[in-house]
Amino acid sequence: MDGVLADVELGFIERKALETGHRLSFDQIKGKPERANFPKLDEWVLDDRFFRDLAVMPHSQRVVEQLCTRYEVFIVSAATEFPPSLSQKMDWLGAHFPFISWRNICFCGSKTIISADIMIDDHYKNLDPFKGETTLLFNQAHNAEQPDGRHRRVFDWLEIENILL
Amino acid sequence: MDGVLADVELGFIERKALETGHRLSFDQIKGKPERANFPKLDEWVLDDRFFRDLAVMPHSQRVVEQLCTRYEVFIVSAATEFPPSLSQKMDWLGAHFPFISWRNICFCGSKTIISADIMIDDHYKNLDPFKGETTLLFNQAHNAEQPDGRHRRVFDWLEIENILL
Numbered sequence: 001m002d003g004v005l006a007d008v009e010l011g012f013i014e015r016k017a018l019e020t021g022h023r024l025s026f027d028q029i030k031g032k033p034e035r036a037n038f039p040k041l042d043e044w045v046l047d048d049r050f051f052r053d054l055a056v057m058p059h060s061q062r063v064v065e066q067l068c069t070r071y072e073v074f075i076v077s078a079a080t081e082f083p084p085s086l087s088q089k090m091d092w093l094g095a096h097f098p099f100i101s102w103r104n105i106c107f108c109g110s111k112t113i114i115s116a117d118i119m120i121d122d123h124y125k126n127l128d129p130f131k132g133e134t135t136l137l138f139n140q141a142h143n144a145e146q147p148d149g150r151h152r153r154v155f156d157w158l159e160i161e162n163i164l165l
Numbered sequence: 166m167d168g169v170l171a172d173v174e175l176g177f178i179e180r181k182a183l184e185t186g187h188r189l190s191f192d193q194i195k196g197k198p199e200r201a202n203f204p205k206l207d208e209w210v211l212d213d214r215f216f217r218d219l220a221v222m223p224h225s226q227r228v229v230e231q232l233c234t235r236y237e238v239f240i241v242s243a244a245t246e247f248p249p250s251l252s253q254k255m256d257w258l259g260a261h262f263p264f265i266s267w268r269n270i271c272f273c274g275s276k277t278i279i280s281a282d283i284m285i286d287d288h289y290k291n292l293d294p295f296k297g298e299t300t301l302l303f304n305q306a307h308n309a310e311q312p313d314g315r316h317r318r319v320f321d322w323l324e325i326e327n328i329l330l
Contacts, residue, residue, distance in 0.1 A: 074278050080267040086251040102245040103275045109268035113239050115280030115296075131280075 001077035001089060003122035004138045005064070005097070006054040012038045015050070031145035051088035056096050059157035065099050066165055075100055076114055078126070079107035120160065127151050136160060166242035166254060168287035169303045170229070170262070171219040177203045180215070196310030216253035221261050224322035230264050231330055240265055241279055243291070244272040285325065292316050301325060 002008040009029065016038055017023040029037040044050050067073050075093060079085050086107055093100055108114065111126045118134040121127050122143055127135040137143065137151040154160050167173040174194065181203055182188040194202040209215050232238050240258060244250050251272055258265055273279065276291040283299040286292050287308055292300045302308065302316040319325050 076278070080255065080270045080272070083252060083255045083267075086255065086272070087248060090245065090248045090251065101274065102248075105245045106271065106273040106278055107245070107251070108271040108273075109266065113241070113271055113280060114278055116278060 029141040063157045076106045080109045194306040228322045241271045245274045
């Protein structure tokens with residue numbers, strides 16, 4: 001969800017700009033871990049609006065809705081680390097992805113318990129242990145300068161559309 | 166979680182007693198679907214205290230803590246159908262099972278996305294599609310008169326302790 005459907009990096013950039021008056025560019029945060037660019041991240045994500053206000057990744061709504069006609073799509077989000085995010089994420093999905101049923105939403109901690117064929121994620125810690133056949137690494141600043149490993153890097157939802165549809 | 170760690174049937178009985186002044190016994194609700202015994206169930210579970218106040222199943226805390234020394238234990242709860250339950254369930258686990266990390270908590274809709282070796286559950290809809298090797302059907306009034314199928318029925322946590330420890 002974060003860094004794939006919800007633009008959490010943009011959320012961090014905007015929050016930091018609000019606090020410091022200085023807006024970081026994508027190039028400035030590229031290649032560094034999220035907590036190096038945004039040391040106050042762990043405080044921000046406990047806010048009761050942070051996740052609710054995140055922007056939707058371009059083209060993700062249309063492509064995910066199309067994926068649902070051909071695949072059984074689950075939204076799996078590592079959310080239990082930040083309990084206030086749970087209801088915000090539920091509301092955010094209802095607002096932006098109303099065609100996703102509650103049956104297909106999963107809020108977890110570790111994603112090692114998830115079984116599926118394809119995983120789209122921006123974190124190696126989720127993709128590396130995944131036992132399904134296809135892993136798509138969603139390009140984000142924090143992973144931009146790491147090697148792709150056995151995963152296929154994708155830069156936006158149009159690329160996912162081409163691969164999966 | 167519900168019907169295995171949290172005594173949701175007792176919660177329903179108490180809620181109905183509060184509203185009607187008449188307390189149903191386990192024998193009276195046995196063998197009937199939950200919504201037949203408790204037609205107002207779907208209203209109660211949207212309450213912002215219902216899940217928070219549920220009693221802990223006898224012996225479950227001690228046995229789950231012991232299981233954690235020998236197994237990788239995940240608490241998987243079908244919770245996204247009732248969004249107000251999410252934060253209550255998080256708090257309930259923190260209060261009664263503080264040794265369970267957020268990493269090992271998973272709130273989902275359908276449990277078909279869950280991969281594990283052993284599942285303990287009170288619902289056939291969760292146990293039947295499970296691909297792991299061991300399924301334990303936790304005896305509850307709503308499943309008490311159905312055949313066990315390919316699952317092994319257990320009546321309490323002492324029995325689970327004997328089987329798994």
